[in-house]
Ligand code: ADP
């Protein structure tokens with residue numbers, strides 16, 4: 001069964017088509033429309049601007065995703081009839097989203113129902129005005145095409161990205177499938193909005209064991225980058241600067257700095273930032289102190305050295321806490337995801353650190369692009385975590401939705417109209 005998946009949790013509009021085949025989740029198409037240029041002048045995501053862009057982008061992105069999956073077919077022109085009752089209902093579903101309604105109505109009247117069995121949609125956590133755009137669009141499609149909706153938790157989706165096979169190319173060895181995944185596992189999601197450690201006894205089961213008490217790791221990258229005068233998003237900007245060679249460093253051993261200091265000897269610079277909550281007994285994180293330390297101590301010099309140390313402080317905390325959780329829960333695998341996991345140095349150090357310890361856990365991280373927000377991971381999550389979150393369409397004319405009944409077996413009729421968004425949805 002193919003699933004049409006949608007994600008509008010933050011500033012990316014994304015629609016994908018995925019399918020489960022031979023224990024693998026196949027990505028058939030995965031379109032992401034990024035809004036980075038729009039939000040860059042503000043140094044962060046401007047929610048109302050993001051909402052407007054989702055309204056504008058959802059239909060074109062959906063069309064492209066269906067087209068790439070070879071599922072976009074124009075309606076054959078029969079009589080020039082418009083299903084007035086249906087249109088009236090559609091207008092009620094999208095009554096608050098004028099631009100989205102205009103685009104959606106045109107699109108639905110012109111195109112055939114695609115051969116997909118369900119619609120997966122992120123309903124939280126995220127920015128509520130943005131989440132509503134995706135959810136209302138999903139409701140409109142589900143109503144028009146008589147399909148069930150699967151609401152998906154965005155954090156779970158980030159972990160599910162590890163099960164996605166690529167559209168093309170051969171990356172088989174890295175991809176989890178329903179047979180290869182080893183449980184119990186410990187999941188780490190590090191993104192712009194979240195830093196969470198999750199215990200996973202088996203596929204589809206999640207228990208939150210730790211999270212950030214203030215800023216997320218990605219937010220720390222973004223905010224400290226701003227202090228350094230680097231562009232948004234800060235993660236890739238800091239990573240790029242940190243990868244540069246520092247000029248002038250001759251002998252680090254000569255330096256003996258304590259605390260948050262920036263010191264120089266023989267033209268070499270050494271900065272030491274705190275590693276907040278590194279040795280706390282729980283699995284929680286805190287990154288706001290790190291941000292404040294940069295704010296009070298950065299004087300405009302040695303940006304490369306500062307970028308290296310900011311990145312390393314975040315890496316140290318993420319790796320230490322994750323490995324501690326893996327040890328405590330006897331994790332057979334560590335499954336990571338989220339935008340921050342696109343960081344090359346973090347991925348490298350994670351792998352090296354696991355090798356150098358007694359831990360027996362395998363380490364899994366999605367390919368770079370799939371660490372960032374995308375809809376394919378939402379579809380993967382819907383297929384992996386089946387079927388508890390499924391809501392049936394209430395408008396079903398035939399009484400049975402045209403989906404794989406084995407997939408939907410035992411699912412209660414939740415009623416898709418009731419699907420709400422929750423910006424703080426917990427795992
Ligand atoms: P969201 O937080 O909305 O779920 P993503 O999962 O796409 O969004 O994560 C975006 C975050 O990832 C941003 O904070 C960004 O700075 C960070 N990020 C992206 N690439 C990198 C990188 N190479 N290194 C560190 N952080 C990164």
Ligand code: MG
Nearest residue numbers: 191339372373
């Ligand atoms: Mg995300």
